[in-house]
Amino acid sequence: MQQFTLKAILGVFVALSGPEINANDCPVKHMSTTVFDVSPASELELVGDVLYILGSKYATIDISNLNDPKLIQASLNPSEIGLIADAVVAGERWVYVAGTAGLGLLDGHDPENLQPVVAYSGLNSFVINGNRAYGVSDTTSSFVTFDMQDPALPQVLWKYSLPSTIYAIAPMAAFDSRYVLAKVLATSYGINLDAYDLIEPSNPVILSTVKLPTTWIGQVMMASVVGRTAYCVYDDGYANVRPVLVYDMGDVSKPKLIQEYSPPSTVSGLYFGVSKDILVQDLVNGYVFCTINADGSLKTKAKVTLGTNGNGLSTFAVRGDTVFALRKDGLRIYVGGECSADLDCSYGLDINDFIAFHTAFVFYDSAADCDEDGTLTIDDFVCFQTAFSAGC
Numbered sequence: 001m002q003q004f005t006l007k008a009i010l011g012v013f014v015a016l017s018g019p020e021i022n023a024n025d026c027p028v029k030h031m032s033t034t035v036f037d038v039s040p041a042s043e044l045e046l047v048g049d050v051l052y053i054l055g056s057k058y059a060t061i062d063i064s065n066l067n068d069p070k071l072i073q074a075s076l077n078p079s080e081i082g083l084i085a086d087a088v089v090a091g092e093r094w095v096y097v098a099g100t101a102g103l104g105l106l107d108g109h110d111p112e113n114l115q116p117v118v119a120y121s122g123l124n125s126f127v128i129n130g131n132r133a134y135g136v137s138d139t140t141s142s143f144v145t146f147d148m149q150d151p152a153l154p155q156v157l158w159k160y161s162l163p164s165t166i167y168a169i170a171p172m173a174a175f176d177s178r179y180v181l182a183k184v185l186a187t188s189y190g191i192n193l194d195a196y197d198l199i200e201p202s203n204p205v206i207l208s209t210v211k212l213p214t215t216w217i218g219q220v221m222m223a224s225v226v227g228r229t230a231y232c233v234y235d236d237g238y239a240n241v242r243p244v245l246v247y248d249m250g251d252v253s254k255p256k257l258i259q260e261y262s263p264p265s266t267v268s269g270l271y272f273g274v275s276k277d278i279l280v281q282d283l284v285n286g287y288v289f290c291t292i293n294a295d296g297s298l299k300t301k302a303k304v305t306l307g308t309n310g311n312g313l314s315t316f317a318v319r320g321d322t323v324f325a326l327r328k329d330g331l332r333i334y335v336g337g338e339c340s341a342d343l344d345c346s347y348g349l350d351i352n353d354f355i356a357f358h359t360a361f362v363f364y365d366s367a368a369d370c371d372e373d374g375t376l377t378i379d380d381f382v383c384f385q386t387a388f389s390a391g392c
Contacts, residue, residue, distance in 0.1 A: 029334065029335045030332065030333075030334055031066045031067055031322075031333040031334065031335055032066060032067050032068065032069065032332070032333050033330050033331070033332045033333075034061075034068075034069050034330055034331050035330035035331070036053065036059055036061065036071055036074065036330065036331060042054065042055045042084060042085065042086075042315060043055065043084060043086065043087040043097070043315060044315045044316055044317040044324060044326050045087050045088075045089050045095050045317060046063075046089065046317040046318075046319055046324065047089055047092065047093065047094075047095055047106075047108045047111075048092065048108055049062060049063055049064040050062065050063070050072070050108060050111045051063045051069070051317065051324055051331075052087070052095055052106060052111075053326060053331075054084045054087050054097055055083070055084055056077070056083055056084075057074065057075060057076045057077055058074070058075060058077060058084070058097075058106075058114050059071060059072075059073065059074040059075075060072040060073045060074075060106075060111045060112060061331070063324065063333070066322065066333050066335070069331065069333065072111060072112060073111070073112040075112075075114070077099065077104075077114060078104065078114060078115075078116050079101065080101055080102050080104075080116035080119060081097065081099035081100075081101055081102055081103075081104040081114065081116050082099040082100035082101035082102070083099055083100045084097045084098070084099045084104075085098055085099065085100065085123065085124040085125065086098040086123070086124065086125045086126045087126075088126050088127060088128050088133075090128050090148070090151060091151070092108070093107065093108040093109065093151075094106070094107065094108065094151050094152075095108075096126060096128070096133070096154070097114070097126075098123035098124060098125060098126040098135055099123060100121070100122060100123070100124075101119070101121065102116055102117075102118055102119040102120050102121070102123065103116070103117050103118040103120060103123060103126070103135070103146075103154060104116050104117060105117045105152065105154075107152070117152075117153065117154055118146070118154055118155075118156060120135070120137060120144065120156065121137060121139040121140060122137040122138045122139025122140060123135045123136070123137055123144075124136060124137070124138055124170070125170040125171055125172070126171070127171045127172065127173060127174045127180065128148060128174065129174030129175070129176075129177055129178070129179075129180065129198075130148075130177035130178075131147065131148050131149045131177075132145055132146060132147065132148055132157070132177075132198070132201070133145075133146040133148050133154065134146070134171045134174065134180055134198065135171070136169055136170055136171060140159075140161075141161060141162045142159045142160060142161050142162065143159075143160040143161075143162060143169060143171075143204065144156060144158070144159050144160070145157045145158040145159075145160070145198065145201035157201055158201040158202050160201070160202070160204060166184055166185070169182050169183070169184050169185070170182060170183045172193070172220075172222055172223040172224070173223045173224050173225040173230065174225070175225040175227075175228065175249070176228075178197055178198055178199040179195060179196065179197060179198070179207075179249075179252055180195070180196045180198055181193055181194070181195055181196075181210075181223050181225065181230060181232075182194055182196060183220055183223075192209045192210065192220070193209070193210040193220045193223060193232060194206050194208070194209050194210075195207045195208045195209075195210070195249070195252050195253075195255065197252070207252045207253045208252060208253050208254060208255055210230075210232065210245075210247060210255050220232050220233070220234050221233045221234065222272070224272070224274045225249065226274050226292070226296070227296075228248065228249045228250050229246060229247070229248060229249065229258070229292075229296035230246070230247040230249050230255065231244050231245075231246055231247075231272070231274060231278060231298075232244065232245045232246075232247065233245075233272055243260050243261055243262045243263070244260075244261040244263075244272065244278075244298065245257060245259075245260055245261075246258040246259040246260075246261060246296055246297055246298060248296065258295060258296055258297050259296075259297040259298060261290070261297070261298040263288055263300070264288060264300060264303050274318075278290045278292060278298060279316070279318060279323065287303075287316075287323075287325075288300055288301070288302065288303045289301040289302045289303075322334070322335050323335075341353055341357075341384060341387040341388040343356035343357055343360065343367055344356045349388055353388065354388075357370075357384050361376055361380065361381075364376060368380055368384075370383035370384045370387065371383040
């Protein structure tokens with residue numbers, strides 16, 4: 001009884017003196033807006049503390065201070081690359097860009113210079129999968145495999161001319177060092193998302209076709225894969241219903257639909273990105289943070305409204321819980337989503353988070369249930385310490 005009384009007194013003291021507990025349901029915070037003259041831009045990629053804005057020209061931004069991003073360099077694209085249509089980050093250093101005249105490379109050790117590495121006409125999409133990469137050229141109607149064993153010097157490994165039954169193809173995601181999801185426009189049956197086995201580059205094999213539900217019309221707009229889960233955004237053809245279909249790709253020959261995730265109303269979800277959380281983005285009205293459940297399905301975490309002033313998003317990049325959103329009125333930086341140790345919603349970790357955790361634990365508040373097992377035990381202390389050490 002005496003122990004309980006001391007615990008209660010301690011709890012009251014901590015509660016009165018400590019920070020407010022938010023049970024990890026922190027609102028999304030707008031950190032800064034900075035205008036850079038780099039429009040129009042089609043891609044935003046992030047390596048370390050350098051953000052690359054890519055399109056008709058390119059710029060490198062120092063984002064080490066989220067409240068005050070700095071322009072490092074803004075330049076015209078080399079003529080050997082042309083207009084940039086796609087970009088991919090590889091590892092902690094490299095960014096590859098696919099342009100109308102060829103493949104280019106940005107080195108994180110020298111972020112001011114965009115270097116041409118492979119001349120290839122009409123590249124409009126590019127994905128990396130282990131030591132290989134795949135691109136498509138509209139100009140030559142070819143599917144191209146690149147050898148990426150030397151990341152600074154990609155080589156064309158194989159060029160596969162598209163069969164007459166395929167009008168166009170665009171690789172969207174790659175996984176397991178051999179599989180590629182690609183949007184295929186066929187001359188006979190419309191647009192589908194095909195899964196290719198490309199372990200032998202000279203002989204692409206279609207393993208499966210992810211088709212729209214029979215009640216829908218439209219096409220897949222983009223896809224991404226996390227582990228063996230594929231997230232596909234579909235356009236219904238009317239620009240107002242763009243849900244995310246979640247597929248289990250454990251058996252690539254038989255994709256299994258896990259979930260049809262519908263974003264909150266007014267968020268059409270044309271563009272999205274996957275990090276620790278997944279973001280479903282609208283061009284005008286806003287975007288949502290979603291947490292990824294254990295089975296790969298999605299759950300809405302928070303919604304950000306950007307307004308309908310014509311300054312909608314054009315593209316964005318994600319690093320953990322930070323969103324770099326490129327709008328017509330500038331680069332906006334938001335922090336939000338889920339950080340299990342940030343109990344006081346300060347968007348950083350400090351002693352106040354320890355106080356908030358102990359306060360919640362003393363009062364049996366679910367905010368202290370770090371391991372989410374429905375009970376408060378010593379395991380929650382271990383879980384919180386681990387999350388705090390990992391940072392946000």
